[in-house]
Amino acid sequence: MNALLVWSATAVALLVALAGLASTLARRRIGLLHLAGAAVLEVLLVVQAVVAAVALADGQRPPETATFVGYLAGVVLLPVAGVLWSRTEPSRWAGTVLAVASLVTAVMVWRLVQLWEAPGA
Numbered sequence: 001m002n003a004l005l006v007w008s009a010t011a012v013a014l015l016v017a018l019a020g021l022a023s024t025l026a027r028r029r030i031g032l033l034h035l036a037g038a039a040v041l042e043v044l045l046v047v048q049a050v051v052a053a054v055a056l057a058d059g060q061r062p063p064e065t066a067t068f069v070g071y072l073a074g075v076v077l078l079p080v081a082g083v084l085w086s087r088t089e090p091s092r093w094a095g096t097v098l099a100v101a102s103l104v105t106a107v108m109v110w111r112l113v114q115l116w117e118a119p120g121a
Helices: 003-025 032-057 065-088 094-117
Strands: none
Touching: 003 032, 003 065, 003 094, 032 065, 032 094, 065 094
């Protein structure tokens, strides 16, 4: 796991979550800023997934490899699901949907770090 990518993904996820909450409080739907933030987050997560896949192919294995791979796939799909759901939400709660997806993404990124660095195996 690349520390720079982990911290960058966390920071972007938190910024997207704040933007989503701000749009909810302003009683507005999400806009281009939200989508751009989610796109940056997705790029960081895909790069992290590629780095992790290369490390796995190189023989590095976390103790719970199946769990790690499941989290890795889930964390890449979560921002996309959040954006798609928030774009179909006709009310002001679209920002909250995106904020929750972003916060869960940040938590999952750190769970990936825990799984990768776990002792054992």
